Amino acid sequence: EVTNDDIATKQMSWTHIREQPYADDPRKEVAAMQYIHEHYSSFSNKASSSRPTTSSSINGNDDASDRTNLINKMMEAHVILPYDLLADDQHLYSIMPYCDGNDLFYMLEDKKRFGEDECRYWMNQILKGVETLQQLGICHRDLSLENILVHQGQCLIIDMGM
Numbered sequence: 001e002v003t004n005d006d007i008a009t010k011q012m013s014w015t016h017i018r019e020q021p022y023a024d025d026p027r028k029e030v031a032a033m034q035y036i037h038e039h040y041s042s043f044s045n046k047a048s049s050s051r052p053t054t055s056s057s058i059n060g061n062d063d064a065s066d067r068t069n070l071i072n073k074m075m076e077a078h079v080i081l082p083y084d085l086l087a088d089d090q091h092l093y094s095i096m097p098y099c100d101g102n103d104l105f106y107m108l109e110d111k112k113r114f115g116e117d118e119c120r121y122w123m124n125q126i127l128k129g130v131e132t133l134q135q136l137g138i139c140h141r142d143l144s145l146e147n148i149l150v151h152q153g154q155c156l157i158i159d160m161g162m
């Protein structure tokens with residue numbers, strides 16, 4: 001499915017996942033993706049049940065646009081989900097929307113400190129993202145400055161278990 005969206009790919013070794021006792025479990029990321037997709041799909045299906053069926057939805061071509069719409073909704077809520085997870089014999093790949101900024105850890109390391117107004121700005125967005133996850137019944141469990149990316153001046157929470 002072609003969306004023409006910019007993407008980033010995260011690669012994890014299966015060996016690392018299986019053999020490291022404290023390695024992140026990719027099943028958590030998959031479970032979060034599926035849960036959020038089902039949650040939003042149930043609302044959009046109710047809203048669109050009276051909508052006539054188009055030929056593209058019959059052929060399944062709406063799948064990419066539905067996924068893109070879900071990703072965009074989550075980005076507005078300061079949470080980023082992978083478009084997809086792919087695997088081969090050696091690696092697991094998380095395909096995510098591309099973010100044009102760095103993570104907050106890198107930004108803080110570069111600046112040495114944030115001013116009070118900037119802290120308030122970032123914290124407001126982080127709390128909105130955490131609130132979104134809590135409303136969906138998801139606990140992040142690894143919320144850190146490394147797992148908060150900045151894209152177009154907005155914070156995005158990433159890494160639901162990877």
